[in-house]
Amino acid sequence: xxxFSDDRLRITYQLxxxxxxxxxxxxxxxxxxxxxxxxxxxxxxxxAARMVGRVDxxxxxxxxxxxxxxxxxxxxxxxxxxxxxxxxFGNISMKSGILLTGISWQTPLLERLxxxxxxxxxxxxxxxIAERRPLVCTALKPVGLSAAELADLCFRxxxxxxxxxKDDHNLGDQESARFRERVARCQDxxxxxxxxxxxTSVYFPxxxxxxxxxxxxxxxxxxAGCRGVMVSPLIVGLDTMRWxxxxxxxxxxxxxxxxx
Amino acid sequence: xxxFSDDRLRITYQLxxxxxxxxxxxxxxxxxxxxxxxxxxxxxxxxAARMVGRVDxxxxxxxxxxxxxxxxxxxxxxxxxxxxxxxxFGNISMKSGILLTGISWQTPLLERLxxxxxxxxxxxxxxxIAERRPLVCTALKPVGLSAAELADLCFRxxxxxxxxxKDDHNLGDQESARFRERVARCQDxxxxxxxxxxxTSVYFPxxxxxxxxxxxxxxxxxxAGCRGVMVSPLIVGLDTMRWxxxxxxxxxxxxxxxxx
Numbered sequence: 001x002x003x004f005s006d007d008r009l010r011i012t013y014q015l016x017x018x019x020x021x022x023x024x025x026x027x028x029x030x031x032x033x034x035x036x037x038x039x040x041x042x043x044x045x046x047x048a049a050r051m052v053g054r055v056d057x058x059x060x061x062x063x064x065x066x067x068x069x070x071x072x073x074x075x076x077x078x079x080x081x082x083x084x085x086x087x088x089f090g091n092i093s094m095k096s097g098i099l100l101t102g103i104s105w106q107t108p109l110l111e112r113l114x115x116x117x118x119x120x121x122x123x124x125x126x127x128x129i130a131e132r133r134p135l136v137c138t139a140l141k142p143v144g145l146s147a148a149e150l151a152d153l154c155f156r157x158x159x160x161x162x163x164x165x166k167d168d169h170n171l172g173d174q175e176s177a178r179f180r181e182r183v184a185r186c187q188d189x190x191x192x193x194x195x196x197x198x199x200t201s202v203y204f205p206x207x208x209x210x211x212x213x214x215x216x217x218x219x220x221x222x223x224a225g226c227r228g229v230m231v232s233p234l235i236v237g238l239d240t241m242r243w244x245x246x247x248x249x250x251x252x253x254x255x256x257x258x259x260x
Numbered sequence: 261x262x263x264f265s266d267d268r269l270r271i272t273y274q275l276x277x278x279x280x281x282x283x284x285x286x287x288x289x290x291x292x293x294x295x296x297x298x299x300x301x302x303x304x305x306x307x308a309a310r311m312v313g314r315v316d317x318x319x320x321x322x323x324x325x326x327x328x329x330x331x332x333x334x335x336x337x338x339x340x341x342x343x344x345x346x347x348x349f350g351n352i353s354m355k356s357g358i359l360l361t362g363i364s365w366q367t368p369l370l371e372r373l374x375x376x377x378x379x380x381x382x383x384x385x386x387x388x389i390a391e392r393r394p395l396v397c398t399a400l401k402p403v404g405l406s407a408a409e410l411a412d413l414c415f416r417x418x419x420x421x422x423x424x425x426k427d428d429h430n431l432g433d434q435e436s437a438r439f440r441e442r443v444a445r446c447q448d449x450x451x452x453x454x455x456x457x458x459x460t461s462v463y464f465p466x467x468x469x470x471x472x473x474x475x476x477x478x479x480x481x482x483x484a485g486c487r488g489v490m491v492s493p494l495i496v497g498l499d500t501m502r503w504x505x506x507x508x509x510x511x512x513x514x515x516x517x518x519x520x
Contacts, residue, residue, distance in 0.1 A: 035430065036402035037399075044402075047405065051402060051403055075404065075436050081470070083432035085518060086495060086517050091517055093518050094520065141298060142297070142303060143296060144296070168297060169350065170295065170347065170350070173343075174343070209342065209499055210471070211470070211472060211497075211504075215471050232346065239470025239473070239474075240470035240500075257351055
């Protein structure tokens with residue numbers, strides 16, 4: 001997508017039209033549905049001019065398919081992840097023949113939302129690795145083992161040279177290995193192994209709660225000495241992941257559960 | 261689905277098999293994938309017996325489709341909404357030919373997770389309505405209006421007899437009507453209208469943040485006098501909705517944005 005000089009967010013959709021369906025009307029419907037969500041006739045003109053999405057381009061892709069680029073004013077975008085998701089594909093997720101194929105992020109929006117707090121070089125640093133070699137990561141499982149058994153696995157993984165040992169995403173706060181005990185024991189096991197080997201394996205517990213339990217889990221993980229955590233953003237919440245990444249100094253490993 | 265005397269969670273999936281794909285193997289793969297996520301040969305026997313999902317039934321639906329009922333031990337289910345979602349359809353959301361068609365909730369799990377805090381009778385009570393008549397609800401919009409303009413709409417909606425006035429789901433914390441000012445003004449407008457008419461319209465602001473900003477928004481809404489809020493659970497987080505419903509005494513109106 002070409003560069004633009006303004007700060008509108010541009011979203012590309014692939015439209016598949018039913019027989020008799022007008023691609024222009026379909027694109028315009030998206031622009032209204034994702035912003036003012038009102039019939040055009042009753043939208044105040046100054047609101048319509050600024051807030052309704054603008055269909056910048058509409059091009060045939062062959063057959064019944066079209067590509068529409070719709071741009072949105074920064075006020076409608078806001079700076080909250082949930083609202084950005086609403087704007088991208090919220091209500092129209094319930095309509096047919098609409099595929100989101102591209103997002104042209106403007107730099108100011110990216111800066112306000114924030115990206116990775118560490119990035120791959122930062123994570124290498126957490127693991128005490130100076131050279132640019134691949135990192136070795138494993139998942140701690142299966143569910144059903146006790147906290148002590150999982151910690152024993154952690155110890156052996158760390159002795160064996162695994163860089164990142166992460167909870168499996170199905171480890172929550174089950175009675176077989178409660179979060180508090182599991183995190184304390186596993187982090188301790190990794191620290192003991194590191195003391196033996198002189199390396200710096202890290203353990204990332206899985207955070208599987210919403211507000212405010214997730215903030216308690218963050219504090220437990222930090223208090224135990226963990227340097228990072230795992231989150232399934234599509235289950236726990238995209239903005240919760242953003243908050244952890246931006247404010248806690250914990251590295252965040254995202255899991256694709258429920259991402260379809 | 262028939263009643264069961266144990267407390268296992270039973271999930272029904274419709275499987276669509278590719279040519280040559282074995283429905284039994286496909287069902288067993290789900291049972292392992294959603295629990296221990298390990299090759300069967302390396303799962304400790306006592307873990308396999310208890311933690312791996314059990315394929316209770318597998319029935320042909322005609323053509324290449326089969327119906328599998330898989331049940332899970334309550335330890336794998338846990339009591340956290342994100343972990344329940346993981347178990348239901350987390351990793352297998354990324355595989356093909358699997359449709360989740362039914363969940364047989366056991367009463368103990370429902371009791372631990374909790375359902376609606378109000379229900380329809382409770383919401384009628386919030387609106388001061390004694391008889392069992394339909395409630396009238398409208399959305400406050402469009403995005404782009406100022407907090408004062410939105411509050412003026414609220415005032416007129418409440419004068420007109422609308423029971424529930426909810427923020428549109430695309431109202432977040434945009435600069436055109438910041439959350440704090442919008443909620444204070446809109447709630448005040450509804451209270452003034454109620455004082456004139458003697459009725460009890462309610463205003464539900466839209467909470468569009470993750471931890472811990474959503475807890476701040478909850479407090480702002482409560483401090484302003486709001487009796488309920490709106491949340492898009494699939495964007496903000498299912499467990500965040502559960503937390504609001506269970507602990508704040510605010511009624512929660514769920515919005516289907518991103519529910520596909």
